[in-house]
Amino acid sequence: xxxxxxxxxGPATPSVEKTTYREAMREALREALRTDDRVFLMGEDVGxxxxxxxxxxxxxxxxxxxxxxxxxxxxxAFVGAGIGAAMAGMRPxxxxxxxxxxxxxxxxxxxNAATLLHMSGGQLPVPIVIRMTTGAGRQxxxxxxxxxxxxxxxxxxxxxxxxxxxxDARHMLxxxxxxxxxxxxxxxxxxxxxxxxxSAHSGPVDIDRAAIRRPGTDVSVITYGxxxxxxxxxxxxxxxxxxxxxxxxLRTLRPLDDATIGDSVARTHRAVVVDEGWxxxxxxxxxxxxxxxxxxxxxxxxxxxxCSVEVPMPYARRLEEAALPQPAGIVTxxxxxxxxxxxTGADEGADAGRSS
Amino acid sequence: MAEFTMPSLGADMDxxxxxxxxxxxGDRVHKGDVVAVVETDKAAIEVECxxxxxVGRLLVRAGTRVPVGTPLAVIEGATPREPRSAQKxxxxxxxxxxxxxxxxxxGSPPPLPQKPAAEATxxxxxxxxxxxxxxxxGVDLTALHGTGPGGRITRADVERAAPAPGPRVRATPYARxxxxxxxxxxxxxxxxxxxxxxxxxxxxxxxxxxxxRPEPERAGARxxxxxxxxxxxxxxxxAGEHRTDAMRRAVAxxxxxxxxxxxxYYLSTTIDFSAAEEWLRxxxxxxxxxxxxxxxxxxxxxxxxxxxxxxxxxxxxxxDQFVAGSAVNLGVAVSLxxxxxxxxxxxxxxxxxxxxLMAGLKDLVQRARRGRLRGSEMSGATxxxxxxxxxxxxxxxxxxxxxxxxxxxxxxVVERPWAVGGMLGVRPVVTATLAAxxxxxxxxxxxxxxxxxxxxxxxxxxx
Numbered sequence: 001x002x003x004x005x006x007x008x009x010g011p012a013t014p015s016v017e018k019t020t021y022r023e024a025m026r027e028a029l030r031e032a033l034r035t036d037d038r039v040f041l042m043g044e045d046v047g048x049x050x051x052x053x054x055x056x057x058x059x060x061x062x063x064x065x066x067x068x069x070x071x072x073x074x075x076x077a078f079v080g081a082g083i084g085a086a087m088a089g090m091r092p093x094x095x096x097x098x099x100x101x102x103x104x105x106x107x108x109x110x111x112n113a114a115t116l117l118h119m120s121g122g123q124l125p126v127p128i129v130i131r132m133t134t135g136a137g138r139q140x141x142x143x144x145x146x147x148x149x150x151x152x153x154x155x156x157x158x159x160x161x162x163x164x165x166x167x168d169a170r171h172m173l174x175x176x177x178x179x180x181x182x183x184x185x186x187x188x189x190x191x192x193x194x195x196x197x198x199s200a201h202s203g204p205v206d207i208d209r210a211a212i213r214r215p216g217t218d219v220s221v222i223t224y225g226x227x228x229x230x231x232x233x234x235x236x237x238x239x240x241x242x243x244x245x246x247x248x249x250l251r252t253l254r255p256l257d258d259a260t261i262g263d264s265v266a267r268t269h270r271a272v273v274v275d276e277g278w279x280x281x282x283x284x285x286x287x288x289x290x291x292x293x294x295x296x297x298x299x300x301x302x303x304x305x306x307c308s309v310e311v312p313m314p315y316a317r318r319l320e321e322a323a324l325p326q327p328a329g330i331v332t333x334x335x336x337x338x339x340x341x342x343x344t345g346a347d348e349g350a351d352a353g354r355s356s
Numbered sequence: 357m358a359e360f361t362m363p364s365l366g367a368d369m370d371x372x373x374x375x376x377x378x379x380x381x382g383d384r385v386h387k388g389d390v391v392a393v394v395e396t397d398k399a400a401i402e403v404e405c406x407x408x409x410x411v412g413r414l415l416v417r418a419g420t421r422v423p424v425g426t427p428l429a430v431i432e433g434a435t436p437r438e439p440r441s442a443q444k445x446x447x448x449x450x451x452x453x454x455x456x457x458x459x460x461x462x463g464s465p466p467p468l469p470q471k472p473a474a475e476a477t478x479x480x481x482x483x484x485x486x487x488x489x490x491x492x493x494g495v496d497l498t499a500l501h502g503t504g505p506g507g508r509i510t511r512a513d514v515e516r517a518a519p520a521p522g523p524r525v526r527a528t529p530y531a532r533x534x535x536x537x538x539x540x541x542x543x544x545x546x547x548x549x550x551x552x553x554x555x556x557x558x559x560x561x562x563x564x565x566x567x568x569r570p571e572p573e574r575a576g577a578r579x580x581x582x583x584x585x586x587x588x589x590x591x592x593x594x595a596g597e598h599r600t601d602a603m604r605r606a607v608a609x610x611x612x613x614x615x616x617x618x619x620x621y622y623l624s625t626t627i628d629f630s631a632a633e634e635w636l637r638x639x640x641x642x643x644x645x646x647x648x649x650x651x652x653x654x655x656x657x658x659x660x661x662x663x664x665x666x667x668x669x670x671x672x673x674x675x676d677q678f679v680a681g682s683a684v685n686l687g688v689a690v691s692l693x694x695x696x697x698x699x700x701x702x703x704x705x706x707x708x709x710x711x712x713l714m715a716g717l718k719d720l721v722q723r724a725r726r727g728r729l730r731g732s733e734m735s736g737a738t739x740x741x742x743x744x745x746x747x748x749x750x751x752x753x754x755x756x757x758x759x760x761x762x763x764x765x766x767x768x769v770v771e772r773p774w775a776v777g778g779m780l781g782v783r784p785v786v787t788a789t790l791a792a793x794x795x796x797x798x799x800x801x802x803x804x805x806x807x808x809x810x811x812x813x814x815x816x817x818x819x
Binding site for chain 1: 528530531533549555601
C-alpha cells in the first residue's frame, strides 16, 4: 500500500491517520494511478481546477495531463470515450460532476456500459469506474441535488457503490477497478468535508457486503451514503429513550446484500429504511419489498420508509432541510415501528415524505 | 355423491396436512371408517368418513396442506348426511360448547330423520354464488334444506349452516409466528399496536401473564387444548422433544385450571374384589393369553355402569350449571412413555361388554402411545377414569379434567386382611376413589356412585 503523501518525516508510519472523506478519495485515486498504468482519471475540471469538489487536487501535477484528463462539457462524449477505453484494455475512472448531469450520459451507461458484456456474448467486458456526487444538503437547488443512485441500482449489468465512511471512500476504489463490470461510485456531496480517523492497516473493503455500523436489537435502520450519519445520529437519540437501533449501511446498492439486511431484520423484527431518493419507486421501496418477500414472518411492524419529499429539491435552506430525511424523522419512524408513542407534532415535517 | 372434506380437528385448526390416504378410488367405505391420516399442529389423527359409499376421485394428494373444508375426495353413492354432521364433521371439542354439542348429538342414538334423496338433489339448484360460498365454508349443499323458492338453497341457508368465521385478528406476521411457537391463541391477546394490532411484545406479555396468573376465560391454545375433552395434547414421534414440552405445558395449564376453578371433594372406599376376581378367573380360563381380561376391564365397566345410575357425575360444568352427558363416554387416563398424559375416550362405555371394553382399551392405549388417535377419540369424554393399579399404588386421588365434574381413581388390587360376617380372611381388595366437583354434586351423590361401583363389582356375571 502507498505511504501517505504527508511530508512529515517519522521513524514509523502512524497506525491511525486523521483525514477527510475528500482526502481519502484522493488517496484512493492516487494509489490506483500509481499501481496500475492502465488507470487514468477523466472528467470536467478534474485536472487544472482540481476537481469540482477538490477530490483530484494535485493529481495533475503528480501524474500529468495524460492520466488526469480534463474533458469538455459533454457527459455523453467523455463517458462514451471512457467506455471505449475500458473495452480497449484501459482502466478509466470517469468523474461526472453530479448525478443530475449523468443523465446526459445515461445512454452510454445503460445502453453501452451495462449491456455490452451481455450483447457481445461475454466477449466485451467494460471495466470502467464512473464516480459522481449525489445528494442534497448544500443549497445547490434542484439541478444539483437529487439522489438518483436508485435509478442506476435498477440497471442490471452495473455495480453501484455508495461509500459512506472514510474507510470506504479510501478502499472501495481498488475492488471497483478490479471488477470487470462497470462500477458506479456515488459520493454524497455532504460527506466530503467529514473528517475522521483512518487506520493505516485498513485494506480493500468487501464490496459485496453491507456493513452493520452500529449493533442494536429493537429496530434495523437501513441506509447508505449521505444518510448514514443521520441514521447514526438518530440511533444515538433512540438509545437515549431506550430503543436499541441497529444501523445497516448498504454500501453496495446493486447487487443488494440481502443476507446482511435480512439477518438484521430477522433479529430486530422491525425495519426503517432511510433513502434520500424520492419515495415512489425508490431503492427504499425495493428493500421494503425484499424484506416483505423474504422476511414477512419476521416482521413485527410495517416497514417504515424515510425518504425525500417528492418535490424538486428546494434552494432555501429551511425548505431543503424539510424536504430531506432528518434524524428526527428517523427517530419518529423507529418509534412507530417499535410501537412507542410518537410525540404529537413529531410527525410533521419529519414525516412529510409519507403523504406525497 | 358427497365430498369428503378436510375436517376441523379443533377450533385453532385452520388447515391440515393430509399425511396419507388409507383408501383409494373404488374402495367401499362406511360411515365411521378411517379413510385418511391428517397431521395437525398437534398430532397425526386418523380421520373418519361420514358417508357410506364408494371412494371416487381423490382430489388432494397425500403430503398436501389444505385449509379446513377443502374437499379431499369424492364419495360416490353416498347417502346425504344429516345436517348436524354436515356442520362439523368431526367436532373435536375445542370449545366446551361445541364438544358438548357433539357429544350430545353423537351420543343420542336416533339421528334426525334422513331426508329423502330426491329432496337432497335439489341442491343442484343452488346458484353459483351459493355453491361458491358453500365451498368456501365447507358446507355440503346436499345436506341443506333450501328455504328459497321451489326449495332452492339460498345464501342464508349456507350461512346458517356455517356461520362466517369471526373477525380476523389483526396481528403482525412475527406475532403470529411467535404465537404459534408459544402456543398462544391470538384471539386472546390484547393488541397494543397500530389499530389494536397484536405485536410480538403483546404475545410475550400474554405468555408471561399465563405463567404468572392464568385466566381461564382468556386461556389460549394451551387452555383450549385442555378443553378438548379427553385429550390434553398428542405427541407424535416426528416432533417428539418439542411436543413433550408442549404437552407438559398443556397438562400444567389444564390441571392448574382444574385445581383453581373446581372445588374438589374426595371420597374413598375399599371394595372387596374377590367376586370380580373369581369371575375373571372363570372368564379367562379357556381363553388364549391374548384374549384374557385384566381387572381394569371390570373396573372401567363398573365405573361406566355406575355413571349411568348416578348421571349427575357424568357430564360437564358449564356456564355455572351442570350439563348431563347424553352417553357415558369414558375418558381413560393414559400415561405416555415420553412423559405426559392423554385421556382418549371410549364412547358409550356403559353399553360395552367387558371384553369389548378391554379390546377397546388395549387398542386405545397402544395408539395413544404411538400418537395415532382419531379425532373422535379425543373428544367428548363425560367422565374420566385413572387407574394406577399397575403402578402398584393403592389409592389415587385425582384431579378432575375440566369441564367434567368427576374423576374416578382405582388403585392396585391387593390382598388384605378383610372381615366378612365377623370372620377375618385374606381377600383381594381395590380402593376406588372419587374426586368430584362440589359445585355440581355433594358428597352424598358421590357416595352413591362409589357404592354403586362396589355393588356392581360384586356381581359381574349380571352385566
